[in-house]
Each structure stands twice: as structure tokens, then as C-alpha cells.
Amino acid sequence: MAGLACGCDQNLKSGDLAMSVNTSPSFVRRTLAKLSKAGLVKTATGKAGACWLAKNAKNISLLDIYEALDAPRAFSIHGYAEQKTCKVSCHIKAALEKALAKTQKAMEASLSEISLAQIASDVKRR
Numbered sequence: 657m658a659g660l661a662c663g664c665d666q667n668l669k670s671g672d673l674a675m676s677v678n679t680s681p682s683f684v685r686r687t688l689a690k691l692s693k694a695g696l697v698k699t700a701t702g703k704a705g706a707c708w709l710a711k712n713a714k715n716i717s718l719l720d721i722y723e724a725l726d727a728p729r730a731f732s733i734h735g736y737a738e739q740k741t742c743k744v745s746c747h748i749k750a751a752l753e754k755a756l757a758k759t760q761k762a763m764e765a766s767l768s769e770i771s772l773a774q775i776a777s778d779v780k781r782r
């Protein structure tokens with residue numbers, strides 16, 4: 657998304673984006689499909705296929721991107737079975753879920769305040 661927002665090329669190909677972040681074009685295409693479904697990018701298929709932002713980078717928050725990609729939560733709780741003889745083991749998940757839900761909400765609030773345009777601006781300044 658930063659590559660598209662920086663305007664290095666108005667119609668980038670998935671291979672170009674993949675090379676810039678050292679991954680495979682197929683991974684980029686899968687990611688672009690999610691972003692397209694969320695209305696954040698537009699794509700053209702075929703030999704001359706390309707992608708571009710669907711709206712102004714100022715109107716795309718990092719939260720929009722995070723949600724479009726169905727990214728994992730900031731923290732996760734283990735899935736180990738409870739040890740019935742241990743009070744901590746029986747109640748730690750519920751205690752952590754409350755604390756981590758608050759952390760997740762704070763992180764998402766922070767992401768909502770940062771636009772893709774701000775990220776692109778920071779990239780261009782460096």
C-alpha cells in the first residue's frame with residue numbers, strides 16, 4: 657500500500673510490488689485481492705495487469721488496511737488445556753482476555769488515526 661501511495665508508478669504490477677518487499681508475486685496478488693474486496697485498491701488483470709489505490713491515501717487508515725487483510729490480533733492466548741488442580745491455570749485465560757481486549761482496542765484506535773498518506777509522506781522524506 658505504501659508503494660502504491662508513494663506514486664512511484666501509477667499502475668504497478670504485482671511482480672514489481674513483490675520485488676520491492678522481497679516476496680512472491682502470488683502472495684502480493686492474494687493480498688491485493690483482499691484489499692480490492694475492501695475497496696482500497698483497484699486491479700486490472702491480464703498481461704498488462706496493474707494495481708492502484710481505489711481512493712486517496714488520505715482517506716485510507718492503517719486500520720482500514722489491518723481489517724481488510726484480516727490480520728491477526730496483536731496478542732493471542734495459548735490453547736493449552738486447563739490444569740484443574742491449578743487456580744491460575746483455570747482462570748488465566750479469562751483474566752488475560754480482558755486485558756488483551758483493552759490492548760487490542762487501543763492499538764486499533766491508534767491505527768485509525770494514521771493515514772496511508774502519512775506513511776507515504778514519511779517514506780518519501782527518508
